[in-house]
Amino acid sequence: MPQPSNRLQFFGESVIRRMTRVAQAHGAINLSQGFPDFDPPQALLQALERVTYEGPHQYAVTWGAPNFREALAKKQSHFMNIPIDPEKNIVVTCGSTEAMMVAMMTVCDPRDKVIVFSPFYENYVADTILTGADPIYVPLRPPEYHFDEAELRRAFAQKPKALILCNPANPSGKVFHREELEVIARLADEFDTYVITDEVYEHIVYEPHEHSYFAALPGMFERTLSCSSLSKTYAITGWRLGYVIAPPHLIDGARKIHDFLTVGAAAPLQEAAVTALGFPQEYYRQLLEGYREKRDTFLSYLDQTGLTYTAPQGAYYVMVDISPFGHADDETFCQWLAREIGVAAVPGSSFFREPVQQWIRFHFAKRKETLEEAGRRLLRLRECGR
Structure with missing residues (x-):
């Protein structure tokens, strides 16, 4: 049989989507793939319901x-x-x-x-x-x-x-x-x-x-x-x-x-x-305020763990330095984190051209109670390998 396209050898599957499967396999809170665990605005859901019948x-x-x-x-x-x-x-x-x-x-x-x-x-x-x-x-x-x-x-x-x-x-x-x-x-x-x-x-x-x-x-x-x-x-x-x-x-x-x-x-x-x-404009103000609260909630738990991170200026991701834990690479750490701590993140090396192994990415587009539970689990890192 002829070989598939050569371009396939230059990239693999999405690491982000793979980490979602890892989260599911271990029952971990998925802070890897950046999607919310809350519903769209009610007015939008009502519009969808109407369109379902009217086309x-x-x-x-x-x-x-x-x-x-x-x-x-x-x-x-x-x-x-x-x-x-x-x-x-x-x-x-x-x-x-x-x-x-x-x-x-x-x-x-x-x-x-x-x-x-x-x-x-x-x-x-x-x-x-x-x-x-x-x-x-x-x-x-x-x-x-x-x-x-x-x-x-x-x-x-x-x-x-x-x-x-x-x-x-x-x-x-x-x-x-x-x-x-x-x-x-x-x-x-x-x-x-x-x-x-x-x-x-x-x-x-x-x-x-x-x-x-x-x-x-x-x-x-x-x-x-x-x-x-x-x-x-x-x-x-x-x-x-x-x-x-x-x-x-x-x-x-x-x-x-x-x-x-x-x-x-x-x-x-x-x-x-x-x-x-x-x-109206008020929607976007409330959207931003909601994400600011989510950011502050999640970062407060990172502060309690003593982890070093770069405070996000926008979006809903945060890059965290895992070098104090001494893992061989960020992929191994993320697998361990999902399995043992119950929180899923993305290995930072998937985002860098440079040979970087010290960063992982979390997202905080989640309900407050989800972020608080993830935060409580992450507090266990204070006892692990530091």
Whole structure:
């Protein structure tokens, strides 16, 4: 029999999803894969119930139902502070995972180079491989996860076709401040590079930090493909509703690729989600306040354990230093943690290009009682191997 595709040898299964299975096998609290254990907003559930009976139940327009795109354009125009045309600037995708793949395939050819900051969300490397592109890694150095401008310039000097920017960042919880974004923008303009942004945590940014949309920087809209989804903002990770926002000449290409990848996102879910896109400003204030409380609850337990971590500036992840425990590697530690302590995390090495073994990632998108139980279990670490 002929051999399968060579590209399969360059990446494995998702470590994050594998750790969810480990959590299930040991009955551990799953703080590895970042999805909530609480329901979406009641108004959204009521809209879904209505759509169940009223429809639509057939294909929507391939690149997104018109009323969904109109609602999305109105919301994002407000938050991004730039005009977004629902007919010219949006393609709706099956989650931000597809949005990122569509963006990559829209601007990159095989053997093109793509800048990826390390640590990175694990999908980005797979995206470059599936596209046939070659990643150029630029480190974000813990504990503050800053980049070195000279290193970034050297990466740009290799003439990359695109740079991937996750902001707020998974796994580090870093929020790129305005000055950092302006550095990236100057280099992108100088070297004529596209920027693909992953902004799914755009509404989860903790004071005093602020989220700046890269596409809204002067002159950047024309070279930016902004990817996001409704998953994290409305606690509907299973609905798989994402999107790409970009200038018309890029959206035209993105729609073609999206059409032949998945045809279209689920029509009834788009119809129901129009309700969420119309939520008032107060919803986003309460969303942030809720996540701030979750963050503070979980970090208070980490403080009691004496573990070292980088306080997240945004998103709902925290990177924790496990070097005091003396395990051979972070994978072994995470297996032990799920089995013996009853809490599942992700080995940090799955996010780094560098040979790093001292970090693991927890997420805190859980109910307070779930986080408190996880915290009580983690307190047992004070007695283990320190």
